[in-house]
Amino acid sequence: MKLLRNHHCTAMAMMLVLITHTAGAENATENLDPRIRSLLQQEMRAIEGAMQSVLSAIVRGQHDVVEERGQAIHDSFILAQSLSEEDRRTLRAALPGGFVELDKAFHGLAAELSESGTQEDSAAQLDVFQQMTESCLQCHQTYAPDRFKGLSAR
Template sequence: MKYRQKVGYVSLALATIGLSLSTLAADPVTPNLTDKLSQLLKQEMRSVQSAMATIHVSMVTGDHKQVATQAQQIHDSFILKQSLTKQDKKDLMSAVPKGFVKLDKDFHRLAAGLAEAAKDKDTQKQYELYNEMTGSCIACHSKYVSDRFDGLAEQ
């Protein structure tokens, strides 16, 4: 079996796992967030969305440097690393379940791995990690932000 075909099957499996997590949907976290935290998370998600799009184009054009830069920016955008007050951090931790925090930490860990794979010019590893990151997005949005992504909530 060709390597790309194997990677395709792995990607499909990850997406399936992510979508099946939606059946375990928790209550959406959005209503529990303060206005400030809601805005910070939306800002972070817009940055992640833009970076993911740039990474995709950069991967298929072999621009490893851009993949590394964008993936590192995703890693560094982690909301818990931002300049939050002690009260903001307390509010965040009381608004989101541990599973949300774990998915978010895992996502940013994957981004760091993607940056490393790009620095190593390992296109196949970049592809695998990018697909894992996408599966992580789907899993989180299905489970914790179903009020904003009703197309995922129906899965």
């Protein structure tokens, strides 16, 4: 139980950083069509909201919510529904390769999170949630340092 509390405190501290900043990798997306950039920013906000609900679900033992929200993050809320194939090609061509790799890894972690919900494994949920949060931090530091000035010194 002490391990769960320690993970919870770490996750809460990381989540506070996310809550106080609305995500949007502006540096990485500054050359995108404004419509696609807006969709990407909507996606980031949707992920932020899902991450908040996941944290709440983890600490409440709501494994079904963790499973569902993890799967929703994995499946990409806005972009998967809103982009044409042409938009996808434009987006892939415009984003740095490292950004794309971080994004793929993040969505892979979301699938792991969903599975940990299915397995009703709170410790795994906390571990994966922390990895996802660290991935967000890494991306913001690398690809949006002007937007997230408080993270640049990390």
